[in-house]
Amino acid sequence: MEPKQYYIGIDVGGTSVKEGLFDEDGNLLAKASVPTPPIVDAAGFAAVTEAIDQVVAKAQIPRAFVAGIGLAVPCPIPASGDAKVKANIAINLPELRIAIQKHCPDAVVKYENDANAAAMGEAWLGSAKGVQNVVMVTIGTGVGGGVIVNGDVVSGVVGAGGEIGHMCLNPAEERTCGCGGHGHLEQYSSATGVVSNYLAECKKAGVDPIELTGPSDSKDVFQACREGDKLALAAADTMADYLGRALALIANVVDPEMFLIGGGASASADVYLDKAREYFKQYALSASRETPIKVASLGNDAGIIGAAYVALRAAGK
Amino acid sequence: MEPKQYYIGIDVGGTSVKEGLFDEDGNLLAKASVPTPPIVDAAGFAAVTEAIDQVVAKAQIPRAFVAGIGLAVPCPIPASGDAKVKANIAINLPELRIAIQKHCPDAVVKYENDANAAAMGEAWLGSAKGVQNVVMVTIGTGVGGGVIVNGDVVSGVVGAGGEIGHMCLNPAEERTCGCGGHGHLEQYSSATGVVSNYLAECKKAGVDPIELTGPSDSKDVFQACREGDKLALAAADTMADYLGRALALIANVVDPEMFLIGGGASASADVYLDKAREYFKQYALSASRETPIKVASLGNDAGIIGAAYVALRAAGK
Known part of the structure; x- marks a missing residue:
């Protein structure tokens, strides 16, 4: 039997970065939140990866069991995955991706626009379930x-x-x-x-x-x-x-x-x-x-739920 | 080696029913056209199936090698495949499907709205190729x-x-x-x-x-x-x-x-x-x-080309 896989949804907002760890059935196993730093340098990237460590530690899951990490971000994300339009917050998406990938080499990392992620959250666990x-x-x-x-x-x-x-x-x-x-x-x-x-x-x-x-x-x-x-x-x-x-x-x-x-x-x-x-x-x-x-129906959690679902689908589940 | 497979696109218009036989690469091997009868009874269904026989005979292809038949029709076709809105012409879609399926039991039969089929044609072989x-x-x-x-x-x-x-x-x-x-x-x-x-x-x-x-x-x-x-x-x-x-x-x-x-x-x-x-x-x-x-770029042929492509995709190619 394959070990169970887990997914982290990260909602990068103007005031806070919220993270949630989910299993494949959508059960929320741990949450974390940090004030949004400028996500443009090592300190900013570390704030995100440290919150990853927090939710993994809280849920007592080996980090290698995290199969996907999705990030809901406040800017358009084209199908190719490279944002062409500047976000409303200070964030360097390509370098953040490298930092997360280095921290979690076994996980698929996927960006999604925040409104799109919320829709995916509702389609997974909310008013549009299924x-x-x-x-x-x-x-x-x-x-x-x-x-x-x-x-x-x-x-x-x-x-x-x-x-x-x-x-x-x-x-x-x-x-x-x-x-x-x-x-x-x-x-x-x-x-x-x-x-x-x-x-x-x-x-x-x-x-x-x-x-x-x-x-x-x-x-x-x-x-x-x-x-x-x-x-x-x-x-x-x-x-x-x-x-x-x-x-x-x-x-x-x-x-x-x-x-x-x-x-x-x-x-x-x-x-x-x-x-x-x-x-x-x-x-x-x-x-x-x-x-x-x-x-x-998911309120403020739609972002982390949707981001986790985007990661789950990107991982081919 | 699997035998080559073929696809028929049928464009059901107000004045004529046009049919085209294509190989999987989009080469048009034979064409036929009949004035549109009321497609509501055995005579109407036969006009369509006889045109199928015509293109198959012209191209000298065994009918069993036709893997899919697509029909472009002048009415909305929902994703479920059952039209809920009446077409502008006399056509009984469920019974026509049965007649075609009986005539060509090895083929997938798929309906598509005519404007949608034209778009698929352009995406296969026309201005939007690929x-x-x-x-x-x-x-x-x-x-x-x-x-x-x-x-x-x-x-x-x-x-x-x-x-x-x-x-x-x-x-x-x-x-x-x-x-x-x-x-x-x-x-x-x-x-x-x-x-x-x-x-x-x-x-x-x-x-x-x-x-x-x-x-x-x-x-x-x-x-x-x-x-x-x-x-x-x-x-x-x-x-x-x-x-x-x-x-x-x-x-x-x-x-x-x-x-x-x-x-x-x-x-x-x-x-x-x-x-x-x-x-x-x-x-x-x-x-x-x-x-x-x-x-x-495909002009009047967009319908038969697109209908054949819809059939090809429905057959899982």
Whole structure:
């Protein structure tokens, strides 16, 4: 009998590097977390490999039994595996790979974009468990996406597969998206977008907005929706309209079995999801109208789970 | 040594059923064509199987050496293989499959949507030869599409994968698409759409249109473009704008290595393709802007070639 094999998922975020050790059945055996250092030199790489040692030690697994290490990173990763676009954090992907490979010579090392990894996590153990064709939309400060076809992430030739936050839905928009474009999904349907929609409604109505804790704090706007605030409801309606339209467009391209909504703003899905479903039905081809739109279930763990699953698949399991 | 294996591609169109016999290297060994009968009874099924016998006889191949038969059909074919949407022609797919299987018990029989089959043909022997990730847009009376990811067609759960003609790009459009929707790509960028764009420009300008042979005869409009007709050029510009926008949206979902333009209106690509490329760059994510947009090369044979290739892949080659 072959010895059992294990997989480590590493979620490299702006504030922390989270690691999880899993067996092939998806059982989480150990976790670790360190504040994100600049991952550009020996000290930065060591922070990652030391956390590998931590989870291996906690789970009492020989390091040689780790067959794969997946890393969810905040930048596009093309199918070829070499990032061409700079990440939002200080990270040297080629050198980090060498450091990890040297530390764990028996493991396959694989990078994946963080939104794609979250989608893979949901497909392994979450709301889309066992579903081979699913599109996940991650709604946070921005809008990310992961497109899974036949069980694998569609990374794309430049890593732009699933970059659905930058789908251009309203070319006439005057305001500029963070990427320099105009009328992108993210401008209306991210947490930041909902706040922006709300402020625009207030301005139009000549009404002072409610107090907001920050420019991406959609929670306050969603709470105002629950209390019946008409301007907040109009802002959420705009968000749902664009979201429904984007999902319908995606259905015309890859026609998935299911859509998932994840990310921080998925906690307020009670406010906008039914509306988004209605808009989806309005814009979708008749044959696609019944495609379910569900809420993701793994929360912050989707990254480490998905990264481990990506590693497991890369190892040929 | 195993005997060489052969594949038959059948393109079931509105006016004719075309068949081609290929070897595994894509050499076309024999062709046949019959007027399309209602393919709903023994006589209709026999028309198809008799054409199989014809190509086999012409190429002097034992029928048992045919390892796969692919059929390109004018309706969505979901990944499960059972069409849920009615085709535009009289065809009984389950019974036709039984008839072919009975006639050729050694062959794998596989259906594919015609636009998807054309894309597979181009990926096997045409402009996208050897490309594993490509999206083909077929511009004729309507707009069809084929999305290929990792070498396989993305059929989708209801067969709506690649139904890009019905991407909703302008929800404010008052005119209705053939499918009942509003503001779909097909309404602006099909042959019919270009004529419609042109008539709208003439109406706006209070000018009598040039004589057109029919409502989908974009050739006359494209010729007027070549002669510098400003209203025709505006119509082609609208077509290119929507086409470029749709391709940019698709790139944000699957980020292919290449786009292909095929179908009847691809013969007039000289008029609109450079413009469409410019619009694509304008709407696309910066990382995707250089994705090539090429013209398909197989013309009317794309269907039989692609259907044969689908059969070859289904047979595990």
